[in-house]
Amino acid sequence: MSARIVRMGLAALLVAAAAAATAADAGRTPRPAIVVEQGEKCVAPAEEMRREHMNMLKHHRDRTVHEGIRTTQHSLKGCVDCHASKKNGAVIGTSEHFCQGCHEYASVKLDCWECHTPKARNDGKVASGNKP
Amino acid sequence: MSEKEQESGKAGRRGFIGASIAGLATLALAPGVRLIEIGNARPADEAASSTHRWGMLIDTNKCAKGCNACATACNLENGLVQTGRPRTDAQWIRKVELRDKRTGATQQMPLMCQHCEHPPCVDVCPTGASFKRADGIVLVDRHICIGCRYCMMACPYKARSFVHEPLTEQKPDVPRGKGCVESCTLCVHRVDRGETPACVEACAAEGHKALLFGDLKDANSEIAKRLKTEASTELRANLQLNTGVRYQGI
Numbered sequence: 001m002s003a004r005i006v007r008m009g010l011a012a013l014l015v016a017a018a019a020a021a022t023a024a025d026a027g028r029t030p031r032p033a034i035v036v037e038q039g040e041k042c043v044a045p046a047e048e049m050r051r052e053h054m055n056m057l058k059h060h061r062d063r064t065v066h067e068g069i070r071t072t073q074h075s076l077k078g079c080v081d082c083h084a085s086k087k088n089g090a091v092i093g094t095s096e097h098f099c100q101g102c103h104e105y106a107s108v109k110l111d112c113w114e115c116h117t118p119k120a121r122n123d124g125k126v127a128s129g130n131k132p
Numbered sequence: 133m134s135e136k137e138q139e140s141g142k143a144g145r146r147g148f149i150g151a152s153i154a155g156l157a158t159l160a161l162a163p164g165v166r167l168i169e170i171g172n173a174r175p176a177d178e179a180a181s182s183t184h185r186w187g188m189l190i191d192t193n194k195c196a197k198g199c200n201a202c203a204t205a206c207n208l209e210n211g212l213v214q215t216g217r218p219r220t221d222a223q224w225i226r227k228v229e230l231r232d233k234r235t236g237a238t239q240q241m242p243l244m245c246q247h248c249e250h251p252p253c254v255d256v257c258p259t260g261a262s263f264k265r266a267d268g269i270v271l272v273d274r275h276i277c278i279g280c281r282y283c284m285m286a287c288p289y290k291a292r293s294f295v296h297e298p299l300t301e302q303k304p305d306v307p308r309g310k311g312c313v314e315s316c317t318l319c320v321h322r323v324d325r326g327e328t329p330a331c332v333e334a335c336a337a338e339g340h341k342a343l344l345f346g347d348l349k350d351a352n353s354e355i356a357k358r359l360k361t362e363a364s365t366e367l368r369a370n371l372q373l374n375t376g377v378r379y380q381g382i
Binding site: 117 | 299
């Protein structure tokens with residue numbers, strides 16, 4: 001008996017979720033306000049990138065670090081070069097920045113930039129060294 | 133040269149530059165003697181293979197007193213900024229002075245990761261973050277490193293550093309961050325492009341040419357030829373680590 005109630009509850013939740021999704025399409029749900037400044041298309045369709053970019057990066061990072069394979073298709077440097085904001089040349093900084101904006105929206109911690117530079121390699125003006 | 137240019141036009145800019153330099157070097161010198169040893173860069177999609185083993189031969193007689201060009205170049209290339217707190221600053225290569233207590237004679241040499249064939253750092257690493265690449269370069273995978281520093285204790289050369297402070301402004305090719313152990317990578321990002329490590333380049337630019345980089349497994353490489361004909365030694369040879377970096381004159 002109680003199992004049935006739970007099941008009905010879940011069904012009700014699903015209906016509610018579906019309704020929320022419809023509402024999102026109608027523009028009632030806030031969306032991340034990221035600004036894409038350059039690049040006509042990414043290495044894969046946007047839907048695939050949203051779901052799979054972390055797996056692509058993880059796969060590529062292992063191949064690069066351990067095997068020395070340095071193809072540019074799924075390279076983090078490539079992501080940064082294309083998605084960096086023209087304001088500060090980086091992919092993080094404000095909620096409008098490509099990585100930060102979406103990750104803030106999804107409330108997912110972003111670890112890459114603790115080691116990798118979030119700045120694009122524009123005309124060799126990438127700053128060197130660390131600030132203590 | 134013009135034929136060469138046309139041929140390599142399709143192969144992209146790097147291929148073209150490499151081909152032109154190779155052409156120039158072959159033209160400039162006698163057969164078999166090349167001005168610049170071109171490390172044939174493998175294609176970007178090809179994995180590093182055990183048909184190569186990268187190594188270095190260091191002639192301490194050519195290493196000049198007071199010269200720190202190798203360390204400076206290393207810091208610049210890898211974005212290691214000295215904060216003025218040398219006990220915790222990262223140091224991938226350092227100059228060491230050897231002094232004979234009886235005679236007082238001194239010798240200089242650079243010391244860095246020796247890229248052992250049997251690296252103790254790899255043996256002790258509890259997570260598999262320390263590893264040896266197929267071509268003999270010993271590296272730390274910072275994604276896996278937990279910063280336990282066991283490898284630093286195991287290394288007989290004190291070659292490794294720990295990053296104690298949060299960093300910003302890293303080099304795109306050399307990601308580094310707080311909480312990981314790091315050491316000389318033989319400038320792996322440059323080697324993968326077919327270039328030589330920054331220290332070797334800087335030493336040659338200073339006119340000392342104390343450092344020679346090359347493929348130990350390629351019998352035709354300058355380093356293999358010299359190792360075959362001239363005496364050289366490993367540091368702490370008694371440990372039988374078969375280091376990729378060898379020294380002359382000590």
